[in-house]
Each structure stands twice: as C-alpha cells, then as structure tokens.
Amino acid sequence: MSDTPVVTWTTDAPGVVVVTMDRPPANALGIPLLDGLHAAIDAAEQAGDVKVMVITSAREGFFAAGADIKHMSTIDAASFLAYGDRMRAVNDRLAAAGWISIAAVDGLALGGGLELAMACTLRVAGPRAKLGLPEVRLGLIPGAGGTQRLPQLVGRGRALDIMLTARQVPADEALRIGLVDRLAEDDVVKGALELAGDLVGSSLPAQLAVVRTVDAAFAMPLEEGFAFEAQQEQGLFEDGEAAEGIAAFVAKRPPSFA
Numbered sequence: 145m146s147d148t149p150v151v152t153w154t155t156d157a158p159g160v161v162v163v164t165m166d167r168p169p170a171n172a173l174g175i176p177l178l179d180g181l182h183a184a185i186d187a188a189e190q191a192g193d194v195k196v197m198v199i200t201s202a203r204e205g206f207f208a209a210g211a212d213i214k215h216m217s218t219i220d221a222a223s224f225l226a227y228g229d230r231m232r233a234v235n236d237r238l239a240a241a242g243w244i245s246i247a248a249v250d251g252l253a254l255g256g257g258l259e260l261a262m263a264c265t266l267r268v269a270g271p272r273a274k275l276g277l278p279e280v281r282l283g284l285i286p287g288a289g290g291t292q293r294l295p296q297l298v299g300r301g302r303a304l305d306i307m308l309t310a311r312q313v314p315a316d317e318a319l320r321i322g323l324v325d326r327l328a329e330d331d332v333v334k335g336a337l338e339l340a341g342d343l344v345g346s347s348l349p350a351q352l353a354v355v356r357t358v359d360a361a362f363a364m365p366l367e368e369g370f371a372f373e374a375q376q377e378q379g380l381f382e383d384g385e386a387a388e389g390i391a392a393f394v395a396k397r398p399p400s401f402a
C-alpha cells in the first residue's frame with residue numbers, strides 16, 4: 145500500500161488553501177481519498193483563517209471518477225451505507241463550511257466526483273472538464289446529494305436529462321446551463337485562484353450569510369425566506385461587519401473585516 149498522501153493542501157495566498165486530490169488512477173472516492181478530504185477540512189477548521197478553499201485534482205484527465213466501484217463491489221449492505229454516509233459527510237461539511245469553496249475541474253467529474261464539486265460553493269471548469277451523474281448505469285442513483293443539488297443549479301428538466309441519460313456534459317455546456325460558474329482558458333487552478341482573488345477582499349461573514357440565504361430560498365416559502373434574509377442582515381449589523389464596511393467607505397479606506 146502506497147504511503148503517498150492522496151490529498152495534500154497548500155496555502156497559495158493569505159486565506160486561500162488549495163486542496164489537491166491525487167489517488168491513482170482516477171481519483172475514485174474510496175476511503176483513503178475521503179479520509180484525506182476530511183483531514184483537509186479538519187486542518188482548515190483548525191487553522192481558523194481560511195476564507196477560500198479550492199479543491200482540485202493532480203490526476204490527468206480526472207477530477208474524480210465517483211464512488212470507488214471496486215470498493216463497492218467488495219462490501220456488504222451495512223458497509224455500503226457507512227461508505228455513503230462518509231461520502232455525504234464530506235459534501236455536507238463543505239456545504240456548511242466557514243469559508244467559500246471552489247471546485248477546480250479540468251477532467252472527468254462523474255458521480256460522487258460531481259457531487260463533491262456541487263457541494264462546493266462555486267465551480268470553475270477547464271477546457272477538458274466533463275461532468276455527469278452516470279449512476280443509473282450501475283443501478284444506483286446519485287446518493288451523495290446529486291439529486292438535490294443538480295436541479296438547484298440547472299433546473300429540473302436539465303437535471304433529469306443529465307441523470308437519466310448518464311451523459312457527460314462538456315465544459316461549455318456546463319457554463320451555459322449553470323453547472324459551472326466560470327471557464328478557465330487553460331490552467332483551471334489559476335482560474336480558480338483568480339476567482340478567489342475576487343472574493344477575499346469582502347466580508348466573509350457577509351458572503352457566508354449570502355450563501356445561507358440563497359440556499360434557504362430552496363428550502364422555505366418566500367415569506368419565510370424574506371424573514372430569514374432579514375435575520376441574516378441583522379446578524380451582520382450585530383457582529384460589526386456592516387459597521388466596519390460602512391465606516392471604511394465613508395473614511396475612504398479599505399475595510400478590515402473579521
């Protein structure tokens with residue numbers, strides 16, 4: 145068994161961490177890779193100063209090929225459930241993290257690999273990116289959040305088309321339908337870091353409140369969503385973020401946010 149870490153992380157700029165998956169041959173999301181992603185999230189939580197996390201791949205042609213089918217072929221139902229829980233836990237931790245996450249995809253992101261990318265706040269695709277949820281070809285459904293997150297990004301009809309046909313969506317179509325947010329001409333990590341650079345100057349608490357409020361719009365009736373929005377806005381006044389942003393504007397100086 146190789147002791148080469150399958151997940152590494154580096155800090156490329158203040159507040160920005162780049163997490164790289166490298167599990168030969170296809171970044172199948174087996175236990176070693178899931179454990180590595182949990183460890184990277186643990187490290188970011190312990191650091192306490194992460195504003196943006198980029199998640200990418202060192203595997204040529206692959207972001208992540210999905211759940212580890214070979215592993216699934218060897219386990220019983222109970223282990224299958226535990227495996228699914230561990231995969232969903234990575235996605236749920238990312239979706240609720242105290243930072244903005246960006247999936248930098250320039251290869252195949254299939255099944256659980258696309259579910260991982262969709263659990264991130266934003267997605268940047270390179271020209272070689274192809275994204276899909278082919279689980280029906282295995283007699284499965286996208287069981288790590290894909291049936292919930294894909295329709296929120298691309299709408300019901302397109303989500304059904306993608307999941308029912310198991311097809312791979314190329315980068316340009318993914319941008320057009322909202323499955324990815326930006327296209328990088330070549331170096332997808334460079335593109336993700338440019339996006340990170342557009343994020344880090346603003347208030348992270350305010351950005352996280354925007355993410356929570358947008359997500360709430362899919363989970364509650366409109367009037368409750370308006371009330372939740374007002375509650376989030378009030379919290380930003382109470383924790384001083386808004387006061388600092390407004391004072392900085394008036395004083396014509398850069399804000400010093402939390």
Ligand SMILES: CCCCCCCCCCCCC[C@H](O)CC(=O)SCCNC(=O)CCNC(=O)[C@H](O)C(C)(C)COP(=O)(O)OP(=O)(O)OC[C@H]1O[C@@H](n2cnc3c(N)ncnc32)[C@H](O)[C@@H]1OP(=O)(O)O
Nearest residue numbers: 170172209210211212213214221224228255256286287288
């Ligand atoms: C029983 C009660 C349980 C109750 C339910 C409980 C809930 C369970 C929830 C589980 C969580 C679900 C999570 C997720 O939604 C499920 C999935 O992700 S399923 C997997 C989805 N992914 C795929 O289907 C992709 C499969 N791979 C391919 O189609 C092709 O490999 C490819 C990616 C298109 C590449 O094709 P090629 O270029 O031709 O290359 P190869 O096919 O030769 O592959 C190269 C090499 O990589 C290995 N590999 C590729 N994908 C995987 C994979 N997903 N898992 C493991 N290994 C993979 C492939 O075997 C080759 O390896 P080699 O043979 O060379 O050693």
